[in-house]
Amino acid sequence: MGFTIDDLTFIRNLVRERSAIVLAKEKEYLICSRLEPLAKELGFDSLFALLRKLRLSSYGMLHRKVVEAMITNETSFFRDLSPFVALKEYLLPDLIARRASMKCLSIWCGASSSGQEPYSIMLTILEFFPELKDWQIRFLSTDISGAMLKRCQEGIYSQLEVNRGLPAGLLAKYFTKKGTQWQIDDDIRKRIEFREMNLAGQWFLFPPLDIVVLRNVMIYFDGETKKRILKKIRNIMDPQGYLLLGGSETTMNLDDEYER
Numbered sequence: 001m002g003f004t005i006d007d008l009t010f011i012r013n014l015v016r017e018r019s020a021i022v023l024a025k026e027k028e029y030l031i032c033s034r035l036e037p038l039a040k041e042l043g044f045d046s047l048f049a050l051l052r053k054l055r056l057s058s059y060g061m062l063h064r065k066v067v068e069a070m071i072t073n074e075t076s077f078f079r080d081l082s083p084f085v086a087l088k089e090y091l092l093p094d095l096i097a098r099r100a101s102m103k104c105l106s107i108w109c110g111a112s113s114s115g116q117e118p119y120s121i122m123l124t125i126l127e128f129f130p131e132l133k134d135w136q137i138r139f140l141s142t143d144i145s146g147a148m149l150k151r152c153q154e155g156i157y158s159q160l161e162v163n164r165g166l167p168a169g170l171l172a173k174y175f176t177k178k179g180t181q182w183q184i185d186d187d188i189r190k191r192i193e194f195r196e197m198n199l200a201g202q203w204f205l206f207p208p209l210d211i212v213v214l215r216n217v218m219i220y221f222d223g224e225t226k227k228r229i230l231k232k233i234r235n236i237m238d239p240q241g242y243l244l245l246g247g248s249e250t251t252m253n254l255d256d257e258y259e260r
Contacts, residue, residue, distance in 0.1 A: 007051055011035075011066070014054070018067045019144055020200030021220045034069045068145045072220070075113040077165035078120045083215065083244050087121065088128050091242050095210050096131065098240065104136040106207045106238075110199060110214040112143035115152035116161070117213065118192050119184055123170055126188070138207065142197035152194045155184035199229055208238040216246035223254065230255040 011031055012023045039050040054063060078084050095105060109118040118141040125132055143149050162171055162182050175182040197204065212233050218226050233243060234257055243258065251258040
């Protein structure tokens with residue numbers, strides 16, 4: 001037996017209110033597939049028992065777990081490749097030339113997921129820009145999910161995860177085998193500050209940012225939320241900084257102050 005329209009509306013409203021993510025009305029299959037394992041993990045005898053508990057209690061850890069379960073955390077090392085080519089061949093050389101006297105860079109990755117994207121950026125820096133060794137680099141990476149941030153901080157990945165996009169040379173150079181898994185070196189983990197943040201909620205006080213990476217995130221938001229986020233990013237970016245979006249994302253018709 002499936003959800004009622006009222007059940008679906010309740011979950012969709014909860015997820016939208018707490019994360020700004022818009023679940024389409026036809027996503028009942030997605031909601032069921034994500035929440036059934038959660039209900040079992042938390043000891044509920046059915047999905048409907050979980051839903052009753054949600055309805056009868058004020059917002060708390062259970063609601064948060066439901067919201068986090070509905071967030072898509074698809075990622076991989078050097079995903080889509082072209083942004084990392086751009087970092088290597090244009091963005092970082094340009095910033096290094098312009099920041100040479102100050103020797104400082106500020107980078108923010110706004111959706112850490114399980115950490116492959118921020119670590120791919122840091123590996124690009126370490127591999128190709130030894131001149132940045134004595135620079136002050138503040139690298140902040142955030143995510144709405146506490147569980148994902150814990151994974152980021154641990155930096156432990158399965159064989160399947162490292163096989164997806166991570167060159168064998170970088171695996172051998174920067175990772176240590178831990179049983180059947182691989183852990184990125186402690187020195188690299190210390191270079192990135194991982195913090196919890198909801199893009200639809202209160203933002204931190206950022207320094208002027210040179211690089212903002214927000215890839216494959218805004219596809220889940222409605223138009224007004226996208227506009228608000230793009231405006232906030234523009235207000236915290238250095239005027240000559242760079243924003244990297246996903247391949248299907250754009251600022252067109254949302255914020256005309258960005259230049260491609």
